[in-house]
Amino acid sequence: xxxxxxxxxxxxxxxxxxxEPVLAFSVASPMVPTDTTAKFxxxxxxxxxxxxxxxxxxxxxxxxxxHLSWLSFFTTFVSTFAAAPLVPIIRDNINLTKSDIGNAxxxxxxxxxxxRLVMGAVCDMLGPRYGCAFLIMxxxxxxxxxxxxxxxxxxxxxxxxxxFSLATFVSCQYWMSxxxxxxxxxxxxxxxxxxxxxxxxxxxxxxxVLFEIIKKAGATPFTAWRIAFFIPGWMNVIMxxxxxxxxxxxxxxxxxxxxxxxxVAKDKFSKVLWYAVTNYRTWIFVLLYGYSMGVELSIDNxxxxxxxxxxxxxxxxxxxxxxxxxxxxxxARPFGGWTxxxxxxxxxxxxxxxxxxxxxxAGGIFCVxxxxxxSLPLAITFMILFxxxxxxxCGATFxxxxxxxxxxxxxxxxxxxxxxxxxxxxxQLVFFANASFSTAKGLSYMGIMIxxxxxxxxxxHFPQWGSMFFPASNDQVKGSEENYYVSEWTEEEKQKGMxxxxxxxxxxxxxxRGGRVASFPSPxxxxxxxx
Amino acid sequence: xxFRAGCVVRYLIVSSFVASGYGVTFxxxxxxxxxxxxxxxxxxxxxxxxxxxxxxxxxxxxxxxxxxxxxxxxxxxxxxxxxxxNLAVLTAGEDELTITWAFNETFPAGIDSSxxxxxxKLCYAPVSQKNRPWRKTVDELNKDKTCQHKIVERPYTxxxxxxxxxIERDVPSASFFVRxxxxxxQQVQVAYGQNTDATKVTDLFHVEAITGxxxxxxxxxxxxxxxxxxxxxGFFYMEKRKAKVVQDK
Numbered sequence: 001x002x003x004x005x006x007x008x009x010x011x012x013x014x015x016x017x018x019x020e021p022v023l024a025f026s027v028a029s030p031m032v033p034t035d036t037t038a039k040f041x042x043x044x045x046x047x048x049x050x051x052x053x054x055x056x057x058x059x060x061x062x063x064x065x066x067h068l069s070w071l072s073f074f075t076t077f078v079s080t081f082a083a084a085p086l087v088p089i090i091r092d093n094i095n096l097t098k099s100d101i102g103n104a105x106x107x108x109x110x111x112x113x114x115x116r117l118v119m120g121a122v123c124d125m126l127g128p129r130y131g132c133a134f135l136i137m138x139x140x141x142x143x144x145x146x147x148x149x150x151x152x153x154x155x156x157x158x159x160x161x162x163x164f165s166l167a168t169f170v171s172c173q174y175w176m177s178x179x180x181x182x183x184x185x186x187x188x189x190x191x192x193x194x195x196x197x198x199x200x201x202x203x204x205x206x207x208x209v210l211f212e213i214i215k216k217a218g219a220t221p222f223t224a225w226r227i228a229f230f231i232p233g234w235m236n237v238i239m240x241x242x243x244x245x246x247x248x249x250x251x252x253x254x255x256x257x258x259x260x261x262x263x264v265a266k267d268k269f270s271k272v273l274w275y276a277v278t279n280y281r282t283w284i285f286v287l288l289y290g291y292s293m294g295v296e297l298s299i300d301n302x303x304x305x306x307x308x309x310x311x312x313x314x315x316x317x318x319x320x321x322x323x324x325x326x327x328x329x330x331x332a333r334p335f336g337g338w339t340x341x342x343x344x345x346x347x348x349x350x351x352x353x354x355x356x357x358x359x360x361x362a363g364g365i366f367c368v369x370x371x372x373x374x375s376l377p378l379a380i381t382f383m384i385l386f387x388x389x390x391x392x393x394c395g396a397t398f399x400x401x402x403x404x405x406x407x408x409x410x411x412x413x414x415x416x417x418x419x420x421x422x423x424x425x426x427x428q429l430v431f432f433a434n435a436s437f438s439t440a441k442g443l444s445y446m447g448i449m450i451x452x453x454x455x456x457x458x459x460x461h462f463p464q465w466g467s468m469f470f471p472a473s474n475d476q477v478k479g480s481e482e483n484y485y486v487s488e489w490t491e492e493e494k495q496k497g498m499x500x501x502x503x504x505x506x507x508x509x510x511x512x513r514g515g516r517v518a519s520f521p522s523p524x525x526x527x528x529x530x531x
Numbered sequence: 532x533x534f535r536a537g538c539v540v541r542y543l544i545v546s547s548f549v550a551s552g553y554g555v556t557f558x559x560x561x562x563x564x565x566x567x568x569x570x571x572x573x574x575x576x577x578x579x580x581x582x583x584x585x586x587x588x589x590x591x592x593x594x595x596x597x598x599x600x601x602x603x604x605x606x607x608x609x610x611x612x613x614x615x616x617n618l619a620v621l622t623a624g625e626d627e628l629t630i631t632w633a634f635n636e637t638f639p640a641g642i643d644s645s646x647x648x649x650x651x652k653l654c655y656a657p658v659s660q661k662n663r664p665w666r667k668t669v670d671e672l673n674k675d676k677t678c679q680h681k682i683v684e685r686p687y688t689x690x691x692x693x694x695x696x697x698i699e700r701d702v703p704s705a706s707f708f709v710r711x712x713x714x715x716x717q718q719v720q721v722a723y724g725q726n727t728d729a730t731k732v733t734d735l736f737h738v739e740a741i742t743g744x745x746x747x748x749x750x751x752x753x754x755x756x757x758x759x760x761x762x763x764x765g766f767f768y769m770e771k772r773k774a775k776v777v778q779d780k
Contacts (some may be wrong), residue, residue: 088665091663091665092701092703092740093703093740093743095703095704095705095740097661097662097663098662098663098664099662130767133763133766134763137759137760137762137763138759138760138763140755140756141755141756141759141760144752144753144755144756145752145756147744147748147751147752148744148748148749148752150742150744220700220701220741220743221700221701221743222700222701222740222741222742222743223744223745223748225743226743226744226748227748230751230752230755233755234755236759237755237758237759237762240762240763241762244763244766309664309665435662435664438664439664
């Protein structure tokens with residue numbers, strides 16, 4: 001049944017922005033009826049998904065799931081980037097060269113390209129709770145292994161293995177979509193993603209402080225950093241245990257029910273993949289995300305060492321400065337989603353595209369400046385501006401992705417996420433693993449690359465809404481949202497009624513026309529669903 | 532870095548210029564300190580203390596040699612009886628280095644009147660700087676990263692200086708030489724001496740760092756990892772069993 005295809009966990013991967021087009025802290029009753037028979041702390045819909053997002057509550061199961069979920073993702077970010085602020089010590093202990101350090105950085109983000117793609121299937125099979133717990137508890141040993149590393153190859157191998165745990169992004173988003181109604185899932189997912197990404201910043205603060213404390217307790221530097229890694233390792237274990245004991249897959253707590261739902265007619269994977277891969281916009285966004293999220297991950301790996309070496313900051317001070325980059329995620333990413341929605345109100349999809357281009361290009365410009373300046377206050381300023389640009393661009397990207405395809409939304413989100421990691425690996429390999437130019441030059445070149453790789457967003461054209469430089473098509477048929485979304489289904493599939501969800505989505509997406517919406521007659525009795 | 536073979540540059544005595552806090556460059560310093568380093572470990576060449584007499588000359592040529600050339604003369608390089616560049620491998624935390632330094636008498640007396648402190652440092656040899664920009668040698672001393680480990684700092688005396696240093700446990704595995712800077716009352720470098728030549732390839736010594744690993748850390752690491760895996764598998768198994776029991780009922 002079409003409703004169940006839409007409602008099934010994992011389809012609503014969309015909107016990892018901060019905001020939804022409708023003010024999305026809660027969904028009012030007439031739009032989505034409340035199930036009054038259910039006894040939950042929060043008002044729920046017919047599937048018992050929460051209609052309200054109460055941030056500071058721990059109500060079981062919805063808000064508790066939210067907190068378990070984003071904390072797990074946060075923990076994996078802490079573990080993956082834990083080595084970065086300690087590199088000045090590690091490089092002396094195990095005799096690393098610049099290429100070793102660069103290669104380790106590449107390795108740390110490469111593993112999750114694959115693990116993120118696999119994680120969706122794992123969540124389908126075992127449920128998001130076990131998916132998450134398996135991943136973080138199996139990667140805890142890899143974090144503990146860091147204490148045993150003695151040479152460059154060991155270091156690179158361990159960082160590669162720890163990097164697999166970044167796939168908790170998928171389990172996090174998946175889990176949110178089982179617990180929260182589609183109308184507010186955008187804000188929920190966006191907040192979870194942004195707060196998880198903050199882990200990359202928190203670790204730059206945490207690890208040097210741990211290192212100093214352990215050194216003060218009497219350990220030599222070359223031993224202290226090894227002991228420091230036990231903390232992220234234990235964070236993994238503790239989060240895993242909390243997820244297992246306190247979490248549940250569905251609002252009703254039933255893993256078996258989830259498996260039953262999975263039996264219901266699901267869309268064919270090969271078809272979904274086909275429509276994702278053959279849509280040129282998918283690839284443009286894979287590239288773009290590689291230069292917003294990708295550069296964010298690269299910076300998480302190099303920035304502490306940069307401030308330590310270039311400006312001669314002490315280790316913990318370099319960590320504090322580096323942390324501000326990652327911590328900006330708490331607001332910057334939702335901000336990007338918000339500006340995307342704001343522009344969409346007036347200018348529709350064209351506004352979203354321009355917004356993305358502006359934010360990402362601004363980030364690139366500030367990155368160029370960051371590499372060029374010689375004074376510490378200026379460097380910090382440009383770094384903060386760069387972080388806001390890049391992270392807001394991440395948020396803005398996912399303000400557009402839900403509209404690329406309705407049928408293949410999950411895969412496109414997954415591919416885009418993988419593109420982020422791929423972009424990170426590539427930039428680290430090209431700009432930061434090379435001894436032939438300094439990190440400062442690497443930053444500036446990366447900034448130029450960001451600016452160049454953001455230009456393709458001008459090629460993204462929606463017949464019904466237009467593109468950056470071209471308006472929407474005037475053709476009555478081609479220029480309609482229905483035509484665009486329903487074209488993903490074959491005639492037979494349409495006869496089976498599989499495309500109903502896409503029609504509903506098309507109706508709801510009319511707001512992407514911007515100011516023109518009022519003039520377009522909306523069909524009667526259209527029940528808005530996921531947006 | 533370019534090295535000018537042979538002779539020296541004309542010096543201008545501009546001590547006031549130095550005191551103004553201008554970034555002192557290495558090339559402007561004169562090698563007026565004789566320094567030798569030896570270790571009880573290792574073979575022949577090292578145990579002969581290489582008494583390189585360094586001439587202490589007062590001239591700081593600021594106007595010119597702002598180029599990256601080391602302008603020290605090799606006049607001191609007397610009996611660099613250092614036969615082979617292969618020197619002993621010293622273990623950090625265990626082996627010791629004995630360093631002696633003195634004013635080079637061949638330089639006119641009185642030149643060392645501004646020297647107040649001597650700072651002796653452990654410096655990376657070029658072979659250990661390769662592919663590691665955080666150890667780069669730069670002429671401007673404020674930015675120079677060649678010498679990152681301090682051995683000792685003492686008030687200056689022209690002769691009879693000696694110090695035995697146990698190599699500290701945070702010294703990395705690398706090839707090193709020893710350099711001493713003479714500082715004036717404003718803590719600005721005014722002269723130097725080192726136990727190797729200008730090319731920094733002779734009379735180096737290698738340090739083998741500690742690994743930092745301990746058996747207790749290894750054991751803890753393995754135990755915690757095992758705990759993580761066992762508890763995960765245990766949980767999974769228990770829940771499956773509970774579900775089965777419920778289903779059977």
